[in-house]
Amino acid sequence: MNNKKKAFQSVLPATVAACLISMSSSAYAADNSDPIKVGVMLPFSGVYAGLGESTRNGLKQALKEQGNTIAGRPVEFIEMDTEAKPARAPEITSSLVDNQHADFVVGPVHSGVAMGMIKSIKGKDSIMIIPNAGANAATGAFCQPNVFRTSFSSWQTAFPMGKEAYDMGYKKIVTMSWNYGFGKESLAAFNESFTAAGGEVVKKMLVPFPKTEFQSYLTEIASIKPDAVFVFFAGGGAVKFVKDYDAMGLKGKIPLLGSGFLTEGTTKAQGPASEGVITTLHYADTLDIEKNTSFRQQYEALYGKPADLFAVQGYDAGQLIAAAVTATEGNTSDKAALIKQMEQLEIDSPRGAFHFSKAHNPIQTIYLRKVVNGQNTVIKTALENLEDPARGCKL
Amino acid sequence: MDTSLFLVQLLNGVQYGLLLFLIASGLTLVFGVMGILNLAHGSMYMIGAYLAYYFTTLTGSFFLAFIISGSIALLIGIVIERFLIIHLYKRDHLDQVLLTVGLIFIFNSIQSFVWGNDPLGVEVPALLSGSIKLTDIIEYPIYRLFISALCIVVAVSMYLTINKTKLGMMIRAGESDRAMVENLGVDISKLFTIVFAIGVFLASLAGIVSAPIVSLVPGMGEHVLISCFVVVVIGGLGSIKGAFVAALIVGIVDTYSSVLLPQISSMSIYLLMALILLVKPQGLFKN
Structure with a gap:
């Protein structure tokens, strides 16, 4: 007990000294x-x-x-x-x-x-x-x-697609994503501009994250027969979804639209299945x-x-x-x-x-892109200098 | 939901269930015979998928890659059993957990080091690409039907091997009384090596055949492991018949719940597991 107390007494000043040194070094940072x-x-x-x-x-x-x-x-x-x-x-x-x-x-x-x-x-x-x-x-x-x-912001990457989709002639759309923040925010932003333009989201499907068994959802999409499908998936899930969508024979019949992450860094793994997929994002490699x-x-x-x-x-x-x-x-x-x-x-x-x-948050231009020969090619500018509405921010 | 849609969803469920069985069968076989819970089972699935990617890219033929990757998996199984698992037979389950969790980290590092962290994909072999028209609006990929057929072949061969061959007899004997089998002169250590290698092979086989329809990403093995455990626990630890029945139930429940009850689909199979364990604490088919 006594020993412990002694040890503590000798450690204490050293600790104080160390604190003082670190404080002075921060003041010195200028x-x-x-x-x-x-x-x-x-x-x-x-x-x-x-x-x-x-x-x-x-x-x-x-x-x-x-x-x-x-x-x-x-x-x-x-x-x-x-x-x-x-x-x-x-x-x-x-x-x-x-x-x-x-x-x-x-x-x-x-x-x-x-x-x-x-x-x-x-x-x-x-x-x-x-x-x-x-x-x-x-x-x-x-x-x-x-x-x-x-x-x-998630909003920026999906909002411009709503209007674009409507202008491409799609009136009835099924939306789908993983049931988590980024996905839900993207679907909400798409829904906001798509319905404002006059379109209708006939079904919203949320897949538990990180599940990638999509067959049952794709079967349902086939039976609904919407004009197009808008999805948010990224990384490995995006690879799997785009390949499954193609394998079910849906790609030729129901156009696939997405937030840009669907085809960002994934087209090589997706192979020919990604050809023709249309997305919006604030960048494109090309x-x-x-x-x-x-x-x-x-x-x-x-x-x-x-x-x-x-x-x-x-x-x-x-x-x-x-x-x-x-x-x-x-x-x-x-x-x-x-x-x-x-x-x-x-x-x-x-x-x-x-x-x-x-x-x-950046006020930035969002591009409409299409996968051509495995690359995200810019078709046109979707929205110039788009500012996030920053809902709830008091700055 | 009309009848044809209902049936297509049933097909989705059965097809998913068969794949789950293929993944889980090796895990439950190894546990049943050897009493070893191989947590690195999912890693073997991952390694199978990445090997299939590597050799498909190298040789240009998925079928060649299939054979090479399968052989390598058998070899990996033999090496792991001979050099690592062999030290565990007289130890408790905690040591098994430590070793096999360690293997997960090692295989994940190998994967990251050799193949990198970007998602990779394998093309469906040309012979099996394309789809069959099921109804006016719904097509079904041929490759998925091929996987289902392969899973059925594996299930039937496992059944025949275990019930009709000498090896199967020894496996069954080893399950019920290890000491007696040893006393009767059966080389139990050789039997264990064979069984473990088959277990690893089955996991890798699942990874290899899944490669063209999944995306190859870091950590893909751990995700599979969880579904695998659900199947094995529902079926009864160590029971292959149980794993088969449980895999089909899980596949079908998961499929229908994601369409009919999307709000609870993320926990439907766990609810199912909890309910079954309430009624049958040892699982459907107690070993």
Whole structure:
């Protein structure tokens, strides 16, 4: 007992001293030779590992273009694996924000993780930049002054398709997705513009996540015989759905429409089944914009494989950090000034230039795309400079 | 729902059920004979699917890939049993869990390292592509019917092997009294190697034939494992007949519930499992 007490007494001063040192180092962060700390919270293992890797590659490419120094200050990355598990989000976020005093936290991919991060970073002295997670609430009901998003809201990726579908002559549509946030938000956004145009959603099907046994649903679609089908699926589920849809002989009879994720990074695995599928998204690999061409060339030279949507979104997070810190001449201690700069910036993105809405979500152009020879080819612009309605945001 | 639609959905259910049986049969066989609960069973399914992808891409022939992947799976089964599982026979179930969960991590890492994390797909072999017209509006993919036929062949061969051959006799004897079989001079360790290799082969076979109709993604094995457990638990741990009946029930219930009761379809098979276990705590066919 006595020994324990003694040990505690000798540890206590050391702990206090350590705390004081860490406090003083944070106050010191304003110095111009200190690194700019960028926390990176992405999934590097598990189902979303591929997305995490692309995002990180894009982020690092943007900062490499600056020679990894912004306004004379070096950039330091602190990487954390979220494993795409929402339960891990608060713990990792607070270690980056409270212990490491990161100036920026870039992440995550998964919307559930994003919600956990936002709760932990609310009111803190770090700026969060979301490079993917599209939950409407992140720049809607839960929007924060220190949270920005360089990707999209679910609403933005599906809303433009409603009007397009009606204009293509489809009056009766079946909608379908996994029964989870991203899917339900996408169907709701589609429904909003499709019914406003005069169309009717005759049936909405929600498949338990992550089930991929679609036969019974496809049989039902065949019996309903709608004019077209609008779906949200992504990744492995998207591959399976598009192949099953084709195998049931539906593709030739009932056109398949979707949010862009249906054919994003999946067409190779889908093979010929994806030909002709029409989707809307804020990017396409084949987008004919000078910035896109140069970005993709550099990416391939750096990483030895073609860039994708997630690389673009990570790249823009990097561009945002670089431009904002340059504008404040390297000062990252005054976060309010930094945020003010970020709100005014125009980002020269490979998807086309964009700036932020009041809720800190990109105001961006959405493209109508069709799979031709395994590639998402832009047919036309669906909606120019589309701003998310940011429902419930008071910024 | 009219009659023809009802029947097509029944076909969907039976076809899904047969596939579930193919996946679950190896798990229940190994448990029944050897008392080993192989949690890495789903990983074998995944490895089968990825091998099928690899060799189809390499050789251009799905049928060649089928044979090569199946042989490799048998080999993997023998190696795992000889070098790892062999140490577990005298230990308790916790050690089995630790080892086989470890195998899941190893196989997932191998998958990620060799094939990457992007979703992959295998084309349906040309000979079996296309579909058959069932009604005016509904077509059915030939490949899915092929899978069902294959599952029935596997089920019948398992039945015949276990009930009509000497190997089957030894398997049945090993199930009921291991010590006695050993005393009678049967080389039980060789028998175990064969049974485990067959178990791994069956899981991989399911993965191989599923490859053209599923998407190959990291973690695909774990998802399958859960459905597998539901089937095995409903059927009665270790009972192959039970697994067959349970797989068909699960397939049909899952199919109809997703159409008729979409609100509860995500938990329908678990509800079913709970109800059956309430009435028959050992499952439908106690081993």
